[in-house]
Amino acid sequence: MIYKKIVSPVLDRLDSETWHIKAREALHWAEMMPGGLKLVEQFAYKRKRFSHPKLHINVAGVEFDNPLLAGAGWDKEGRAVRGIWQLGAAGGEFGGVLAHPQYGNPKPRQFVAAPGVVINRLGFNSGGMSKVSTNLRKYFESGIPVGINVSENKEVVQSEIPEDHARACVQVVYKTYHVASWFTLGLSSPNTPKMRRLQGKQWLECIVASCLRATGTMGRRKPLFIKIAPDLSWEELDEVIEVACGYGVGIVASNTTINTDIKGKYGFADEAGGLSGDDPDFRAMSVMQIAYIYRKTGGSISIMGAGGIKDAPTALEKIKAGALPLQIVSAIRGEGPTVFGRINRGLVEYMDREGVSSIQELVGVDAAKYTT
Numbered sequence: 001m002i003y004k005k006i007v008s009p010v011l012d013r014l015d016s017e018t019w020h021i022k023a024r025e026a027l028h029w030a031e032m033m034p035g036g037l038k039l040v041e042q043f044a045y046k047r048k049r050f051s052h053p054k055l056h057i058n059v060a061g062v063e064f065d066n067p068l069l070a071g072a073g074w075d076k077e078g079r080a081v082r083g084i085w086q087l088g089a090a091g092g093e094f095g096g097v098l099a100h101p102q103y104g105n106p107k108p109r110q111f112v113a114a115p116g117v118v119i120n121r122l123g124f125n126s127g128g129m130s131k132v133s134t135n136l137r138k139y140f141e142s143g144i145p146v147g148i149n150v151s152e153n154k155e156v157v158q159s160e161i162p163e164d165h166a167r168a169c170v171q172v173v174y175k176t177y178h179v180a181s182w183f184t185l186g187l188s189s190p191n192t193p194k195m196r197r198l199q200g201k202q203w204l205e206c207i208v209a210s211c212l213r214a215t216g217t218m219g220r221r222k223p224l225f226i227k228i229a230p231d232l233s234w235e236e237l238d239e240v241i242e243v244a245c246g247y248g249v250g251i252v253a254s255n256t257t258i259n260t261d262i263k264g265k266y267g268f269a270d271e272a273g274g275l276s277g278d279d280p281d282f283r284a285m286s287v288m289q290i291a292y293i294y295r296k297t298g299g300s301i302s303i304m305g306a307g308g309i310k311d312a313p314t315a316l317e318k319i320k321a322g323a324l325p326l327q328i329v330s331a332i333r334g335e336g337p338t339v340f341g342r343i344n345r346g347l348v349e350y351m352d353r354e355g356v357s358s359i360q361e362l363v364g365v366d367a368a369k370y371t372t
Contacts, residue, residue, distance in 0.1 A: 027083025045341025071327030088340025116278030116334030283308030294322025312346025
């Protein structure tokens with residue numbers, strides 16, 4: 001494969017964040033050009049966007065033509081929705097979106113630790129909710145599902161008052177309500193001090209309840225998810241599950257890991273930042289969480305899977321553990337722009353072999369085999 005043998009090794013030696021932005025902007029400008037999207041499609045697997053009836057899913061009332069999404073962090077400002085769709089994603093989650101613009105942590109702050117493995121300590125660099133809302137408005141009639149990853153500016157994160165956190169998230173919900181198919185509370189980033197404590201029940205209940213009320217006052221209630229860290233203890237995860245079940249919201253499992261043993265394999269044990277991508281131990285953490293949530297809830301809540309998905313087998317692993325749809329971020333860089341098409345075609349080939357009529361039939365079939 002030309003990308004993995006030639007292009008990726010070159011990009012891995014360059015500044016990761018800079019070239020990430022260049023890739024996103026290339027898709028953005030292609031959207032603006034006559035015939036640009038057809039050009040983008042030439043970079044998709046087999047040079048054609050792939051869809052199939054067996055891949056169509058409905059999750060929390062949102063229709064997707066396949067189970068793969070560009071995950072939060074790939075396009076923080078919502079500038080390339082059509083471009084990433086043309087490459088084969090069913091849609092995407094955009095952000096983290098903050099109430100106010102924020103620079104984030106000092107550069108350099110994103111590193112390729114090994115092929116397909118990324119360390120980032122971006123610290124929620126964001127253009128702010130007004131900019132993201134304006135960018136996404138032009139896709140309103142596209143029919144492409146758009147998720148908003150809601151988070152907070154770093155000064156709000158320091159507050160000891162739960163209502164301050166709820167108020168900050170609600171601002172983003174109000175501003176982006178009309179462009180959003182669903183919302184995800186991105187409260188599990190390791191790159192803003194005190195952020196991950198917001199996954200605790202005291203904080204989470206206040207934020208979830210406030211955001212649900214906000215969507216209700218704007219019109220119909222829209223789906224809400226809680227994105228969790230893979231480093232939660234089972235007791236901490238039980239608290240998140242209790243809140244999710246109590247309020248009828250879903251869970252995204254999972255964010256980047258700060259596990260020092262995993263980061264240490266790449267020489268980053270003592271460095272700030274979270275690891276994501278093609279590491280088997282990281283991938284296993286999210287699969288275990290997904291299976292645990294699925295078993296604890298009996299499959300009664302929606303689970304989005306994220307973490308180390310790079311091909312059809314790793315996608316099937318997440319689905320069979322209990323997750324659908326799936327979010328992909330690091331593999332867009334590690335595997336290249338064909339990743340969505342290759343995975344989707346691989347899923348259909350698997351279902352054809354096994355006599356499966358819909359991808360939703362596979363959700364949670366292996367959850368019982370993962371024990372904690």
